[in-house]
Amino acid sequence: MVVEFPLNEMRRSCPCAACVQLRPQGGPKVPADITLVSAEMHGLWGLxxxxSDGHATGIHSFEVLRRSAEARND
Ligand SMILES: [Zn+2]
Known part of the structure; x- marks a missing residue:
């Protein structure tokens, strides 16, 4: 299965504590041209x-990514 995730949406849904705290105010401010600098496996747990905006504290769990991918295929 190959799934494409919109980077801006993925960055805005960053699961780190700082970004989660910003959710009630609309989430983190994300440049429209956000890009990935790197993505590395965090054990078997996530990415x-x-x-490119310098943010690096979010780990996107494979479980959440899979649920998001399945929702996109519905
Ligand atoms: Zn974050």
């Missing part, structure tokens, strides 16, 4: 992503 640790470094973003």
């Amino acid at each position: 640790a992503i470094v973003w």
Whole structure:
């Protein structure tokens, strides 16, 4: 299965504590041209992503990514 995730949406849904705290105010401010600098496996648990805006504390769990992918295929 190959799934494409919109990067801006993925960055805005960053699961780190700082971004989660910003959710009630609309979430983190994300540049429209956000890109990935790197994405590395965090054990078998998820992806640790470094973003072009310098943000690097979010780990996107494979479980959440899979649920999001399945929702996109509905
Ligand atoms: Zn974050």
